[in-house]
Each structure stands twice: as structure tokens, then as C-alpha cells.
Amino acid sequence: MSDGTGDSGLTVKDRHAAMHAALRQRICLLDYPPGMQLSEITLANEFGTSRTPMRRVLARLEEEGLVQSVHGVGTIVTDANFTELEQAYRLRVELTALTGLLDPVMPDTTFLARLKNLIDRAGQMAVSGTPKSFTQLDMDVFQALLELTENEPLRHVLERLYYQTKRLWLVRAIKAELDLEEEYRIFLHELEAIHIALQSADLAAVAQIQRAHISMSFNRLLQHRD
Amino acid sequence: MSDGTGDSGLTVKDRHAAMHAALRQRICLLDYPPGMQLSEITLANEFGTSRTPMRRVLARLEEEGLVQSVHGVGTIVTDANFTELEQAYRLRVELTALTGLLDPVMPDTTFLARLKNLIDRAGQMAVSGTPKSFTQLDMDVFQALLELTENEPLRHVLERLYYQTKRLWLVRAIKAELDLEEEYRIFLHELEAIHIALQSADLAAVAQIQRAHISMSFNRLLQHRD
DNA sequence: TGCTGCCGAGTTGTGTACATCTTACGTGAA
């Protein structure tokens, strides 16, 4: 095969990336709650591979601070601890503002349609929203808005910080420590504001709106710190 | 053994970190020049281990953009390409400024003595400095100044960006495309300015001085872009 | 009853043989 792809059209790195994304999703949606012990061999069997590639994926998740492996003990999902993640959260606030300064890129009409779709989904949240489905929507919005900058290192760091800190919200939302209706309403308002700013082609404004909302969300979480 | 350390008092992760730091050093000092092919088994033998741990270290270096592994071909040291690293360089400029805002920490007298020592070494550069020894000094200075913030995620990202972009300077310095005497003089002046700012306990000023010099260094490199 | 020490189950870390892939080289035919 001349294009270097495997049987299903996927290269080796694509399979690794798929496993990594799947596990990250499960951890951040609390399917794998903090403290849960993961089994290398069980996960390897589930993904139809052996321990060796799975260990590489888990090592990357450990670098990203989502799991922790200890010799002889196991691979444990890290605790979504507020005090340890406060620094990451504040860095995320500042880096979000930079998306409007470093290599901003004006999206095409396809993007605007995607955003409009996301806004509709956000409108549905007030009716039939669960903390988990809301987090899933928030992830989709994040991935979309990340495309507003072409600075690849910045996108990489922001993605890492996002998935590091996102569990803090979901943990407290499930424990009913947050006013969910207010959270949904604020989020919808943020998306509408971003939509307006995009129609003005003001990407710096989009970044500032995001920065403001991440900062405010941080402060709301701060009222329930552990 | 109750403390969990090995024979030489080093844990497993310490050995991995040591191998990673050694290889990173060799790459960034151009002992392993861009395009050079690394052999997993040769490196494993040199460090007295097998391919499995060495592959984990190389995978991390690949994440950091210093090498690239291709199935069936080899593990190649990446090219220090200006156009690809320009985004990383500009992000580094902005993040350096943040060290003065996010969790700055005033150093003790021991730190000031270390800095004074580094300034002395910088003074020697004008007399007997090579591009490589200058880069080594620059690395030591970078590691020292990184301690001026306690924000661990910020330190982590800055370290990554530093080692990603540092080779750009050394490559051009060796090709004699830079005025080395001027580079040494500017660097010494930067360190003296930082020393003064530290005596005023103005960490924001220290960050701005660094930011300015990284930005100016970027512009000097820009005159010789490939 | 409580404490101590040993043992075994289970986990991650390591070593190694094998699979898969790319590339260079040599060979033969046009």
C-alpha cells in the first residue's frame, strides 16, 4: 500500500490518538471517576491490542495529569483537586485571551453554521440538560472555538489545560453545588455574544468574551472549593 | 527497602527523567544535529537499559517536537525550521510576560548569589565564549529565572517552548550569521538589568525585561530566516 | 486480644523475540 495507511485507512498514530481521546473523554466525563483504578490489560483487550501500545497512551495521559501510575500499585485516575488545579485554571484564563492576538483566523460560513447549531443545542439544555450532556456540549464548543487561532502550540497548550480543569465543574455540578439553570443560561448568553462578535469579525472580542466567562466560571467554582 | 528507591537512591521516574534530560541536552546543543538518525537499541545500550524504557523517553521527545519516529525508517532529530517554530517563539514571548503576573515568588539571597555567579560567567563569554558554551550558560540562566514563578503549569509550558526554539539561535550562531560579540554584550546587559530589577523586588519588571529580550532576539533571528 | 511477620495475589516496569514497514542495492531484461 503506497499511502502508508493500514487496513481501515488509519495509520498507527491515528489508532493511538483514538485510544487517547477515548480515555480522556471517559475521564473528563467522570465515566472513570477520580480514584478509579484502571487495568492496562483490560483496556488493551477492549481496544483489541496489547499492553505495549496501551501503556504508551497511559503514559501520555499521565504527562497530562489525568492519571497516575505507581509501580506495583496501579494506574489511578487523578483527583480533580481545586487547590492543585488553580494555577492551571488561571493560566488557562490568560492563554484564552491570547487566542485573539496570536494568529487569529476568521472562520468561513461553514463554521458559523456549526456555531449556530451549537447555540441551538445550548438552548435545549435549559429544557432537558444533564451535567454530563452539558459538559459534552461544552467540549464540542471548545473544539470549535479553538479553530479561531492557527497558532498550533497555543492550541495544544489550551487543549491540555481545558481537559485538566474541566472535571472541576462537572464534579460540583453532579454534587448539586451549582445552580444548573443559571449555568445553562450564562453559557447560552456567552455563545450568543460570541456569535455577535464573529459577525463583526472581531476575533479579539471573541477571545475577551471567552476569557471573561472562564474567569467568572472560575470564581463561581471558587465559592465551593474543597 | 521502605523508601521505594532503587540501588542508587533513584526511583524509576528519576532514571527516565535523567535519560530525557540528557537526550534533550544533546539535541539542543546540536551534538545530535537536525536530520541525524538515532538508534533506539544503541541509546538503550549506552544508558544500560533496553529498548522499552528508551522508547518511552523517545516518545516524550517526539511529543515535544525534538525528534520524529517513522515506522520502518528511524527516529530522526527534527529540523530547527524557522517558519514552523515562529508560532512557538511568539507564544513564548507572551508567556514569558505572564511569569510576572501568575504566582511570582521573590527569591532568597541564595538565588541572588547564583545569579551573580551567572553574571560573572556571562562576563567571561566576551573573552572566551563559543556558541555552544554560551547556549549552555543561557540554559542555566533560563532554569534559574524559571524559579521566579511558582505556577507549575506555566513553568512546564515555558520549558517546553524554550527547548523547542533554542536551537534556532545556535544553528545560526555556528553558521556565523550572527554578531557573536554583540549577542554576548546584549545578554550580559539583560542579566544586569534583571539583577537591578530583583534588588527592587519588582518581579513584573523582571518578566518584562525577559520578554523584551526574547522578542528582540527573535527579530535578530528574523533577519536570517531560511 | 493484639501485634508481628510472612506469603501470595495482583499491578506496573523491563527485556526480548517477532511482525510490519521502508529503503537501498543488485540483477536481469529491453
Added chain:
DNA sequence: TTCACGTAAGATGTACACAACTCGGCAGCA
């Protein structure tokens, strides 16, 4: 001479057996 093709060498990727390590439980003793 030149081009096409097969083949072998050598690289990374994978699978698996074994080593190193932690921890809970249980037996034995004071």
C-alpha cells in the same frame, strides 16, 4: 545504458514472558 522489480537489511511497532514492587490477609506468638 537504463529501467523495473525482487530481495534483503535494518528500522520502528507489537506481543508476551518475566522481574520488581505493593498491599491485604492470615497464621503464630506473647
